[in-house]
Amino acid sequence: MIDLKQYGYIEVEQPPNGLIPGRITELQRDQYTVISEQGEVTAVLKGAFYHAAGSREDFPCVGDFVWLQPNQNGVSLIVKLLPRRSKFSRADYSGHGAGYVKTILEQVVATNFDYVFIVSSLNWDFKVSRIMRYLTQTRQSGGQPVVILTKADLIQDLDSPLAEVLTIAPDVPVHAVSSHNGIGLDGLSEYLQPGKTVVFLGMSGVGKSSLLNALMNEDVMKVNAIRETDSRGRHTTTHRQLFMLPSGAMVIDTPGMRELGLYGADEGISASYTDVEELFTQCRFNDCSHLTEPGCAVLAALADGSLAQEHWEHYLTQKRENKFVDDKSSYLRDKRAWQKNIAMQQKGKKGGYKK
Numbered sequence: 448m449i450d451l452k453q454y455g456y457i458e459v460e461q462p463p464n465g466l467i468p469g470r471i472t473e474l475q476r477d478q479y480t481v482i483s484e485q486g487e488v489t490a491v492l493k494g495a496f497y498h499a500a501g502s503r504e505d506f507p508c509v510g511d512f513v514w515l516q517p518n519q520n521g522v523s524l525i526v527k528l529l530p531r532r533s534k535f536s537r538a539d540y541s542g543h544g545a546g547y548v549k550t551i552l553e554q555v556v557a558t559n560f561d562y563v564f565i566v567s568s569l570n571w572d573f574k575v576s577r578i579m580r581y582l583t584q585t586r587q588s589g590g591q592p593v594v595i596l597t598k599a600d601l602i603q604d605l606d607s608p609l610a611e612v613l614t615i616a617p618d619v620p621v622h623a624v625s626s627h628n629g630i631g632l633d634g635l636s637e638y639l640q641p642g643k644t645v646v647f648l649g650m651s652g653v654g655k656s657s658l659l660n661a662l663m664n665e666d667v668m669k670v671n672a673i674r675e676t677d678s679r680g681r682h683t684t685t686h687r688q689l690f691m692l693p694s695g696a697m698v699i700d701t702p703g704m705r706e707l708g709l710y711g712a713d714e715g716i717s718a719s720y721t722d723v724e725e726l727f728t729q730c731r732f733n734d735c736s737h738l739t740e741p742g743c744a745v746l747a748a749l750a751d752g753s754l755a756q757e758h759w760e761h762y763l764t765q766k767r768e769n770k771f772v773d774d775k776s777s778y779l780r781d782k783r784a785w786q787k788n789i790a791m792q793q794k795g796k797k798g799g800y801k802k
């Protein structure tokens with residue numbers, strides 16, 4: 448019998464008779480794979496999930512703990528989604544229904560992780576601003592961030608990138624590793640403890656699959672060689688989406704997690720930039736654009752060095768990226784309003800021709 452605690456389960460409430468707890472390890476269309484004390488079972492959602500008026504956010508995803516009505520001879524039933532201790536969501540623009548702004552759906556892509564490995568490679572994609580953005584997302588997710596700088600074997604000078612990350616995020620642990628020669632992997636063992644769950648957040652090609660393979664001690668992910676110049680890697684996943692490492696820790700790797708965009712990150716941005724937003728309250732004009740206005744506290748702080756130019760630019764970049772999500776929703780709304788308008792005009796015309 449499997450002890451679900453090994454999968455990070457913490458019992459808060461005992462399930463009613465006939466139900467057992469489980470953790471979702473895989474999701475393919477509407478079909479779930481759930482690990483439980485009875486082993487791995489195939490399951491579907493109880494009809495109530497579809498009928499409840501709630502959002503897609505309420506649908507279980509990989510990493511979730513659920514109550515299961517097991518069926519020894521067939522498909523089991525997921526009866527209840529248990530509260531999440533952390534989650535990542537992304538904006539899903541597909542399938543927008545008619546005419547509502549709300550149609551940018553929140554799609555949950557991974558849940559109940561303890562650590563977020565912010566993966567960035569030391570060669571081509573090393574960019575502190577991107578690491579900052581991932582930190583913002585991580586802080587909102589409920590997971591603890593760890594910055595992992597990959598491909599350490601390709602770089603002579605590790606000190607300056609490490610120092611750069613420490614400057615922007617002094618309270619976040621940073622590790623330089625190589626999946627190719629094993630440098631630094633030992634240092635990750637403090638996070639990879641039994642029952643702990645990790646997700647990887649990082650661009651394509653930074654070495655997430657290679658890291659997972661290295662931690663698994665076997666090739667569960669196919670890594671296709673890429674030309675380091677254009678840095679496009681292609682991976683082929685096994686179907687598995689939650690991996691049990693030899694150390695007893697788990698890694699969640701779902702397609703949605705790989706595509707993660709910025710969804711509703713505004714709150715997190717403010718949390719990381721309270722110093723910047725504090726300045727706004729000191730500008731002479733309420734609608735100060737912080738570009739040319741007299742009495743602008745931002746410009747003054749930039750001039751006397753109390754606000755670092757870089758920090759200010761990071762703030763602006765993140766605001767812009769987040770605005771894209773907002774803009775996309777207003778774009779869809781405007782487009783639909785316009786289409787409706789056209790449709791009404793045409794209807795009107797047709798009406799006019801009628802006798």
Ligand SMILES: Nc1nc2c(ncn2[C@@H]2O[C@H](COP(=O)(O)OP(=O)(O)OP(=O)(O)O)[C@@H](O)[C@H]2O)c(=O)[nH]1
Nearest residue numbers: 598625626627651652653654655656657673680682
């Ligand atoms: N030199 C070196 N190359 C590495 C290392 N880790 C990964 N690579 C190379 O980087 C390329 C991309 O690696 P992947 O592991 O597929 O990267 P990924 O982040 O999974 O990329 P996607 O699958 O596209 O999301 C491959 O050519 C790897 O061989 C490393 O530690 N050192």
Ligand SMILES: [Zn+2]
Nearest residue numbers: 730735737743
């Ligand atoms: Zn200002």
